[in-house]
Amino acid sequence: MSTQLYHLQQEHLARLQRDYATLLEEHRLDCLAIYSGHANAFFGDDQTPTFQTYGHFMHWVPLADLQHSWLVIRPHQRPQLYLYAPTDFWHLPTQLPEEPWVAEFDVHLCSDKRQPTLEGHAAFIGDIAQLPTASQHAQLNPTSLVHRLDELRITKSAYEIACLREANRLAMAGHEAAQAAFIGASGELDIQLAYLAGSRQRESAVPYQNIIGLNDHAGVLHYQHYDLSPPKQRHSLLVDAGRRFRGYCADITRTHAGPDAPALFGELVSALHTLKDELVGGVVSGADFVALHEQMHHQLGDILVSHDLFQGSVDQGVAEGVTRAFCPHGLGHSLGLQVHDVAGLRQPDGSSAPPPNAHPALRLTRKLEPNMVVTIEPGLYFIPMLLAPLRQQGLPINWTLVDHCLPCGGIRIEDNIVVTDKGPTNLTP
Numbered sequence: 001m002s003t004q005l006y007h008l009q010q011e012h013l014a015r016l017q018r019d020y021a022t023l024l025e026e027h028r029l030d031c032l033a034i035y036s037g038h039a040n041a042f043f044g045d046d047q048t049p050t051f052q053t054y055g056h057f058m059h060w061v062p063l064a065d066l067q068h069s070w071l072v073i074r075p076h077q078r079p080q081l082y083l084y085a086p087t088d089f090w091h092l093p094t095q096l097p098e099e100p101w102v103a104e105f106d107v108h109l110c111s112d113k114r115q116p117t118l119e120g121h122a123a124f125i126g127d128i129a130q131l132p133t134a135s136q137h138a139q140l141n142p143t144s145l146v147h148r149l150d151e152l153r154i155t156k157s158a159y160e161i162a163c164l165r166e167a168n169r170l171a172m173a174g175h176e177a178a179q180a181a182f183i184g185a186s187g188e189l190d191i192q193l194a195y196l197a198g199s200r201q202r203e204s205a206v207p208y209q210n211i212i213g214l215n216d217h218a219g220v221l222h223y224q225h226y227d228l229s230p231p232k233q234r235h236s237l238l239v240d241a242g243r244r245f246r247g248y249c250a251d252i253t254r255t256h257a258g259p260d261a262p263a264l265f266g267e268l269v270s271a272l273h274t275l276k277d278e279l280v281g282g283v284v285s286g287a288d289f290v291a292l293h294e295q296m297h298h299q300l301g302d303i304l305v306s307h308d309l310f311q312g313s314v315d316q317g318v319a320e321g322v323t324r325a326f327c328p329h330g331l332g333h334s335l336g337l338q339v340h341d342v343a344g345l346r347q348p349d350g351s352s353a354p355p356p357n358a359h360p361a362l363r364l365t366r367k368l369e370p371n372m373v374v375t376i377e378p379g380l381y382f383i384p385m386l387l388a389p390l391r392q393q394g395l396p397i398n399w400t401l402v403d404h405c406l407p408c409g410g411i412r413i414e415d416n417i418v419v420t421d422k423g424p425t426n427l428t429p
């Protein structure tokens with residue numbers, strides 16, 4: 001695996017060299033310095049939040065927690081990596097991993113936080129606003145260049161797809177451990193700890209805060225707590241949790257019906273798995289992601305009608321916002337070095353492509369191209385504040401069934417999919 005991965009990585013880096021050379025020449029730049037970023041201490045404190053390397057830096061250097069470091073790119077020259085590595089007895093001195101990719105860079109170990117000196121026409125990109133001095137002569141985060149660099153990340157190289165596949169494999173081991181903990185009647189915190197152990201990572205390394213929601217917490221889209229004690233009844237568990245591999249993110253959701261759930265909830269979980277598979281089938285080159293999102297709403301309408309939750313027609317359910325109340329988020333998003341990866345709301349030429357007014361939470365509005373990686377994550381939730389207006393409007397909803405399902409919170413099923421010429425490839429085992 002590692003030799004093959006290294007060969008893929010060499011191709012990936014060679015592609016970056018070519019693409020960066022073209023873009024720098026187009027922008028009449030002799031060099032570009034990419035800042036890794038750094039974490040700032042909390043106000044009045046000496047402690048810092050967890051940190052994540054700037055995405056364009058990680059596109060080259062597969063280290064997700066590298067601070068105060070620089071990468072300098074010049075067309076047709078080897079990339080220069082300035083690694084902040086102070087002599088320090090408080091921390092373990094910074095070391096590069098013993099992996100062959102390190103030889104692709106000229107590495108300079110730096111004992112202070114100095115910025116690299118750039119010659120000619122130069123630009124800096126990254127979170128440089130907080131640095132004491134950015135060169136007066138260099139351009140800072142030039143918008144058109146950054147948009148073009150974002151665009152390089154919308155399709156993934158074979159190396160990146162291999163990393164995303166490995167991230168998925170590792171995350172899925174966590175999901176299996178989380179499910180086993182739920183079957184063993186654990187509470188949210190212990191399910192989270194089981195997930196971290198199963199996916200072999202510390203909490204600060206997760207690509208986004210894991211969502212571990214039992215019962216009605218499953219209906220809080222970005223539920224952010226972990227209750228210490230298990231609840232008395234176990235209606236449901238929703239786990240939306242990932243893993244990084246070389247910076248690349250898995251973003252997987254599974255929902256489980258518990259022993260105290262009504263039979264209908266278990267049937268809805270099965271229906272959402274089927275819906276997810278059908279939507280994955282639509283992840284083909286040339287497909288319009290907005291149209292696929294709208295298809296999700298029609299199929300959710302079918303599910304609501306066929307399970308007697310909605311007693312009108314599918315078209316009425318979609319037109320009158322019933323399906324939106326049951327699923328207020330988007331079908332999915334681009335996935336890569338960031339869980340919500342860059343350029344999802346832009347056209348290939350860099351112009352803005354905002355979501356339609358009816359679907360403001362959609363984070364991807366592009367046509368799908370080979371080697372894009374996207375999530376497909378249909379959901380169906382029982383969220384009291386979204387259902388209340390439907391009740392007031394007197395829409396034909398079976399409130400008895402809805403009230404039965406309210407303690408289960410909701411369902412989301414999420415997989416990570418590669419678009420290929422031959423159809424979708426599902427990375428989620």
Ligand code: GLY
Nearest residue numbers: 208240251377414
């Ligand atoms: N985990 C965040 C998302 O699914 O978009």
Ligand code: MN
Nearest residue numbers: 251375377414
């Ligand atoms: Mn997602």
Ligand code: MN
Nearest residue numbers: 240251252253
């Ligand atoms: Mn997710």
